[in-house]
Amino acid sequence: GDSVTQMEGPVTLSEEAFLTINCTYTATGYPSLFWYVQYPGEGLQLLLKATKADDKGSNKGFEATYRKETTSFHLEKGSVQVSDSAVYFCALSGSYNTDKLIFGTGTRLQVFP
Amino acid sequence: DVKVTQSSRYLVKRTGEKVFLECVQDMDHENMFWYRQDPGLGLRLIYFSYDVKMKEKGDIPEGYSVSREKKERFSLILESASTNQTSMYLCASLHTRPSAGGQGEQFFGPGTRLTVL
Numbered sequence: 001g002d003s004v005t006q007m008e009g010p011v012t013l014s015e016e017a018f019l020t021i022n023c024t025y026t027a028t029g030y031p032s033l034f035w036y037v038q039y040p041g042e043g044l045q046l047l048l049k050a051t052k053a054d055d056k057g058s059n060k061g062f063e064a065t066y067r068k069e070t071t072s073f074h075l076e077k078g079s080v081q082v083s084d085s086a087v088y089f090c091a092l093s094g095s096y097n098t099d100k101l102i103f104g105t106g107t108r109l110q111v112f113p
Numbered sequence: 114d115v116k117v118t119q120s121s122r123y124l125v126k127r128t129g130e131k132v133f134l135e136c137v138q139d140m141d142h143e144n145m146f147w148y149r150q151d152p153g154l155g156l157r158l159i160y161f162s163y164d165v166k167m168k169e170k171g172d173i174p175e176g177y178s179v180s181r182e183k184k185e186r187f188s189l190i191l192e193s194a195s196t197n198q199t200s201m202y203l204c205a206s207l208h209t210r211p212s213a214g215g216q217g218e219q220f221f222g223p224g225t226r227l228t229v230l
Contacts, residue, residue: 036221043117043203043221044156089155099144099163099207100171101219105155 002027006090006104013080013111021075021107023064023090031092033057033066033073034101038087047075047088080111116140117222119204125228132191134225136204144207145187146219147171147179149200156203162187194229201226 007022025033032051036044048057053068062077073090090104120135138145143164148156148171158171160179168179176198180188187206191198205219 034218041223043223044205044219045221046218049218099217100158100161101156103156105153 002031002092002102004090004092004102004104006088006107008105009087009108011107011109013109015082015111015113016079017111019075019077019080019084019109021088021090021109023073023075023104025071025073025090025092027071027092033064034091034093035062035064035073035075036089036091036103038089038106040086044089080109082111082113085109085111117204117206117220119202119222119225121225122223123226123228125230126191126194127230128195130191130194130229132194132227132229134189134191134202134204134227136187136189136206136222137185138187138206138220139185140206140208140220141184142206142208142220143184145181146205146207147177147187147189148203148205149173150203150224151200159189194227196229199227199229 003026005024034049035047037047038044048059050057050066056065064073064075087106087108089106091101117138126132146161147159150156157173159177160171162168162181165184178190202225204222207219
């Protein structure tokens, strides 16, 4: 079945460092791909998404490119801030039910000043 | 702004109690979802609903049931709470219908942290 694999955390960075959080997926169809972020004490909110191969999603300085050839959707940011500290979830829409989301296990990011 | 609210942020119950978790959304969304979030496991889908009185099992429905009597409200029920149901429960809603092709954004509530003693 469809699945998402994310790098394990926590990822610990100093402010202004470059961030990459790896995400790869397995899907039988052509899913949409998502990154959600969960700030401490809150629910998840959509960070960015891409709906087809080679699309790049971007928001708040974060970006990710839908790579069909490597089945990846890695999250990147050029210069992280302390306020980016959160848990990041990669997700895909199900092949048979596109309204269902399949989530990775989440990656905690800690940014120190 | 879409708003999804959950009845409690924190809840403590005893083993064997019947527990109701309520979720309300204010954007007339057709689809609603209940997930549980556990460290190292991410989010796992318990149940979802396409419309009033309609429900579908997710990946881990055992020990849970749901009720959707009104479009804006989706309730998760633990008939007899057990300690392994201690978790964070997240509700979400989504606008599109399955036949139209999803790919839309799910909007999440703040979560209910349930502890079963």
